[in-house]
Amino acid sequence: MTKALNGPRPGLAARLGGWSTRHRKTAILGWLLFVMIAATVGGMAGAQEMSDSEGGTGDSAEAARILEDADLTTPAAEMVMVRSPEPDGWAAAAESLSARLAETGEVGDLGEPVRSDSGREGLISFELAGDPDTAGDRVGPVLDAVAETRAAYAEAGIELYEFGDGSAEAMLSDMLTDDLRTAEFTAVPLALGILLIVFGALVAALLPVFLALTACVGTFGLLALASHQVPIFESTNSVMFLVGLAVGVDYCLFYLRRERDERAAGRDAETALRIAAATSGRAVLISGITVMLAMSGMFLSGLLLFQGFAVATILVVLMAMLGSVTVLPAALSWLGDRANAGRVPLLNRRGRKGSHAAGGISGSLLRPVLARPRFFAVAAGGVLLALCAPALGMKTEQLGMEKQFGSEAALTVAFREITGSFPGGPAPAEVVVAADVNDPEFRAALADFEQQASAWGEFGEPIVVEQHPEQGVARIEVPLAGNGADATSKRALETLREVLVPQTLEPVAREAYVGGDLAESVDFTDQLGAGILPVFLFIAAVTFLLMLLCFRSLPIAVASILLNLLSVGAAYGTMTAVFQHGWGAELLGMEPAGAIEAWMPMFVLVILFGLSMDYHVFVVSRIREAHDRGLTTRDAIAEGIRATAGSVTGAAAIMIAVFSVFALLQMQDMQQMGVGLAVAVLVDATLVRMVLLPSVMALLGERNWYLPRWLRWLPHVSHGEETARAAAPAPGGPEHMLVK
Numbered sequence: 001m002t003k004a005l006n007g008p009r010p011g012l013a014a015r016l017g018g019w020s021t022r023h024r025k026t027a028i029l030g031w032l033l034f035v036m037i038a039a040t041v042g043g044m045a046g047a048q049e050m051s052d053s054e055g056g057t058g059d060s061a062e063a064a065r066i067l068e069d070a071d072l073t074t075p076a077a078e079m080v081m082v083r084s085p086e087p088d089g090w091a092a093a094a095e096s097l098s099a100r101l102a103e104t105g106e107v108g109d110l111g112e113p114v115r116s117d118s119g120r121e122g123l124i125s126f127e128l129a130g131d132p133d134t135a136g137d138r139v140g141p142v143l144d145a146v147a148e149t150r151a152a153y154a155e156a157g158i159e160l161y162e163f164g165d166g167s168a169e170a171m172l173s174d175m176l177t178d179d180l181r182t183a184e185f186t187a188v189p190l191a192l193g194i195l196l197i198v199f200g201a202l203v204a205a206l207l208p209v210f211l212a213l214t215a216c217v218g219t220f221g222l223l224a225l226a227s228h229q230v231p232i233f234e235s236t237n238s239v240m241f242l243v244g245l246a247v248g249v250d251y252c253l254f255y256l257r258r259e260r261d262e263r264a265a266g267r268d269a270e271t272a273l274r275i276a277a278a279t280s281g282r283a284v285l286i287s288g289i290t291v292m293l294a295m296s297g298m299f300l301s302g303l304l305l306f307q308g309f310a311v312a313t314i315l316v317v318l319m320a321m322l323g324s325v326t327v328l329p330a331a332l333s334w335l336g337d338r339a340n341a342g343r344v345p346l347l348n349r350r351g352r353k354g355s356h357a358a359g360g361i362s363g364s365l366l367r368p369v370l371a372r373p374r375f376f377a378v379a380a381g382g383v384l385l386a387l388c389a390p391a392l393g394m395k396t397e398q399l400g401m402e403k404q405f406g407s408e409a410a411l412t413v414a415f416r417e418i419t420g421s422f423p424g425g426p427a428p429a430e431v432v433v434a435a436d437v438n439d440p441e442f443r444a445a446l447a448d449f450e451q452q453a454s455a456w457g458e459f460g461e462p463i464v465v466e467q468h469p470e471q472g473v474a475r476i477e478v479p480l481a482g483n484g485a486d487a488t489s490k491r492a493l494e495t496l497r498e499v500l501v502p503q504t505l506e507p508v509a510r511e512a513y514v515g516g517d518l519a520e521s522v523d524f525t526d527q528l529g530a531g532i533l534p535v536f537l538f539i540a541a542v543t544f545l546l547m548l549l550c551f552r553s554l555p556i557a558v559a560s561i562l563l564n565l566l567s568v569g570a571a572y573g574t575m576t577a578v579f580q581h582g583w584g585a586e587l588l589g590m591e592p593a594g595a596i597e598a599w600m601p602m603f604v605l606v607i608l609f610g611l612s613m614d615y616h617v618f619v620v621s622r623i624r625e626a627h628d629r630g631l632t633t634r635d636a637i638a639e640g641i642r643a644t645a646g647s648v649t650g651a652a653a654i655m656i657a658v659f660s661v662f663a664l665l666q667m668q669d670m671q672q673m674g675v676g677l678a679v680a681v682l683v684d685a686t687l688v689r690m691v692l693l694p695s696v697m698a699l700l701g702e703r704n705w706y707l708p709r710w711l712r713w714l715p716h717v718s719h720g721e722e723t724a725r726a727a728a729p730a731p732g733g734p735e736h737m738l739v740k
Helices: 012-022 024-045 058-069 091-104 132-138 140-152 165-199 202-226 236-264 269-278 280-301 304-340 360-371 373-393 410-421 440-456 487-508 517-551 554-580 600-628 633-663 668-705 721-727
Strands: 076-083 121-128 159-164 429-434 464-468 473-478 511-516
Touching: 012 024, 012 269, 012 280, 012 304, 024 202, 024 304, 058 429, 058 473, 058 511, 058 517, 076 091, 076 165, 076 410, 091 121, 091 140, 121 132, 121 410, 132 165, 140 159, 140 165, 159 165, 159 410, 165 202, 165 236, 165 410, 165 633, 202 236, 202 304, 236 269, 236 280, 236 304, 236 600, 236 633, 269 280, 269 304, 280 304, 280 517, 280 600, 304 600, 360 373, 360 633, 360 668, 373 554, 373 668, 429 487, 429 517, 440 473, 440 487, 487 511, 487 517, 511 517, 517 554, 517 600, 554 600, 554 668, 600 633, 600 668, 633 668
Parallel strands: none
Antiparallel strands: 076 121, 076 159, 429 473, 429 511, 464 473
């Protein structure tokens, strides 16, 4: 390793960069080989998705567990409502539809139509034959039968509305496939375009995108293997791709930008690369470790969904981090000046003095902030608190399919029409009982349950009972009053859980639990409410300790937590304003759902705490580096902010572009995630890092570096400046004395 005689021992990032530049072929080909093997092996193994009981929590998960243990899968239920202008005018159409459905061979347990109170509607309920997990793949003939009947009776004014597990799954699968394809084919060109503007050269712009994409491809394979231990949710790959692309490009951008800054300052290629490894490479490692530790907080949520998210994001951040500190320096060493090939005219015309001279946009913005730090701290804080304010009224729920697809989607219209005429029809509660179903006492209790439910006034008809004597399980479908998700339905669910089931079925059963869509949503939301506090405390503690260790500063460690909380609060406030209250939703071409997806607050908290550390670590590291060189705190702030302004702006622009792509997808939860994260990154990179952070640090002055006496045992962590100076060429002469 190249090292200054008697100089400081290079840090891990510098050693990794040095090894990579000396073994370029091994680093590059080894990376590509590993990615190919991981992707191939993972593809062969296949991803394991979570079951209903694994993905849920509380009583609803227990109900699903009983059915799974008894090998009793809940059939995929489907229903079609036939409406006529006159009472009972739908009978002929319903008979014709039933015949067509029977001919498909995909339908089982086809019941007689149920007449609505008005008589103008008839509801045909049936089950799709076969494995319910593949119902979406086999529902096509059923959809065709409904479409044919609709066309045949259209002139008579007959309307048909279909809703069910199979039709919803088919629509969801198509949406997810289209959305992921849109994200991949839109986000990557956007990131590449922004990098072209940042670097002004095609090769330099392609490097970060190439490394980020290979990191994601390798992680797809690793995640498939890991899913056999921690099953994943169907959208986990989308989340992983989003985080991987954003983080992977950012890490490479910061590293590559520092190397180009050093070249612009007159360093030779080898020295510039060594300084970039010692400084930006170190910041990449700190940021990556911080992000991974923050993501691990999701293991404390008590939900397998978040454990899968944790595994996916930790793996992709690890891959992106390793690629940035090994493959990138090897590629830059191999390319040399060819990294600037494919220059774009008029873009990135940088002078030999570097990119962060005293002037420029960042200098113009920073001068008034440092001149009047108190005013700008109060103003920026006020704006951020105003953005956070709507979050005080945030309402969360597990959004049903009808809200995910939008109010004008055919499935949503069908759900709305069916629930209007047959309350509780599409989403009944499911009571699962483990008992001796042949016992006369159980039969009497079951009859008592049905009688009380019919007389209670909070439940619809029909109440469907399935008994499985061999497995010792009974499954009871109870339609809930309301639309299946509103306050009326929740009161009916509470009556089932707190009154009817305990009083009638529990005394004669081994186990009795209430499941169903609404029960799953309520249980899931309750667990999220209980789990978000330990997750936050863990993330806050980890972030605090890492910042304290890296910067040996109590104020900076505390500020890290507070600034990140403001970014998270801004995301919460924006999501609540747009998707719950509908403020500006129409302008953005979006539709409010009236609530925030239940898993979104915890997910956004963890992701933003992790991603915000990218900017924070890079900016504060550069400030600390300048301070360690002997500059005053105010001068160090000015130099650190100006030196990182271009990189932070470019990195933020890429993240905002990637997240904005997700905001334009069809699924409501993807839109919420995209808008929340894009706004948070925009706020974090502008108001927080460019205004609030420097103004607060300017107010603290030398107190920024305060460390209590009882903590002075903490090790001194180099910020790369000593290594950079040791590697720098001597003024007017050859390079410092080096040994190879």
